[in-house]
Amino acid sequence: MDNIIEVKQLTYSYSDHERPALSDISFTVRPGEWLAIVGHNGSGKSTLAKCLDGLLPFTEGTITVGGTELTEDTVWTVREQIGMIFQNPDNQFVGATVEDDVAFGLENRQVPRDKMIPRVRAALEEVGMGDFAQRQPSSLSGGQKQRVALAGIVAITPDILILDEATSMLDPQGRTAMLKLVRQLRENQHLTVISITHDINEAAGADRVLVIDDGKLVEEASPEEIFSKGDQLIALGLDIPFIAKLKAALKARGIVPPTDYQTTAEMEDWLWRSLSNT
């Protein structure tokens, strides 16, 4: 099948900056793919995400989403296909209660009320927030608010989900739960996922990783390839993973850990095996 997103030579400058926030970015995304975008703060990741959703008026380059080229006239068609979750759980919660917030996107699309009610309920069930429908945002945790944001996206059934550091303000448990949920949604709803992240676990789960530095696309590789770079990770703007720190510490003590990328469980296995061998 054709690429679901094609970006060609995208360049974008904020009017009050001389240096472009994005320069000459080109990449494609296949349907159903999970793409991670990493890079340090201010490298232009959010700018790229906003361009994809037609939230910023770029003039150089083209973006094609689901076969439709993004222009001023097609922006609403394109936006129909994309659901976006932002970093701050509070600043994207529009509704007065959980159910009102999930309904927000449906109201904007003028879905009749009798169709909204089952869709809101189903979306909340899907993200495990069915019992919270009447709750007000101030009584929810950050992780719960992000779940509600996901429900708002489930309700409008887009093809593409963009997470712009959506887990970065959550505690570790909230993060893991949110990632698990995104994986599950991706299965159930056949979503293409683009996740912008500093979180190594989030990037590790991706099919492919793009590295952006200073508005330029500097690397495009599988997570394994990226993570095998070890020390360079910090330079790329990822938080050093615990496993990598552990490996470095082991090396410093003269123990040689496996060189390819390992999940926490694999590393634990390896440690146990090495310990029982000695």
Next chain:
Amino acid sequence: MSSILFGRYLPLNSIVHRLDPRAKLLLSFFYIVLVFMANSLWSYVILIVMTLGAILASKINLGFFLKGIRPLLWLIIFTVVVQMLFSPVGGHTYFHWAFLRVTTLGIITSGVIAIRFLLIIMTSTLLTLTTQPLDIATGLASLMAPLRWVKVPVDTLAMMLSIALRFVPTLMDEAVKIMNAQRARGVDFGEGNLFKQAHSLIPLMIPLFMSAFNRAEDLSIAMEARGYQDSEHRSQYRILTWHHRDTVTWLIFLIGFAAILVFRRW
């Protein structure tokens, strides 16, 4: 200050809580109009009975309720005293000093004002205690709907009101966090004279405003990403439904209102 009940919501499960906010808003409005029209003993008795009846029906403890409006009594007493001293001269004079005098007529007028004041405070407190701010907003928007015909952007106003209400707790939390952070840096809040107190608010207000603007910017982007174009071309998830109980309540109050008009001195 914190003991004032006016403006707070008390979640209980009573018929008054369940009434349509439009019914409550309109009843409160007409009630207040009638408070100003009442002028005979009986008309006041009926008004008082109506208010007490509504408070009883709301399941709110009467003692708790009266305690909650007590801080506002000072305002009433102040008004009454001023009224008593400056009101028109008539009847027997009890006290006289320079241009100030307390007369029978003055006492009656200020008594009437005190009762009116009290009744209005009680009714509006009951309204907020039994109706969530969001429902008040939805009710107001619904009642304002006819203003669309004269090009008032009712839907946009309703959206603004709802978002403002939604962000009140968020910004309150933030204010507390900022105050704690500034206290840790040695700022004293609520100390010294009025000028000093106002001055100490600057390190609170500036970060709070900065953050509010950032939030507004984020929120507008998130709203646009979720397909928001304008407030007119949207369907409505939250709607109000008028039940039998609303009609019945209205009928009961209509009888009361009619009785007041009958018993009032024309």
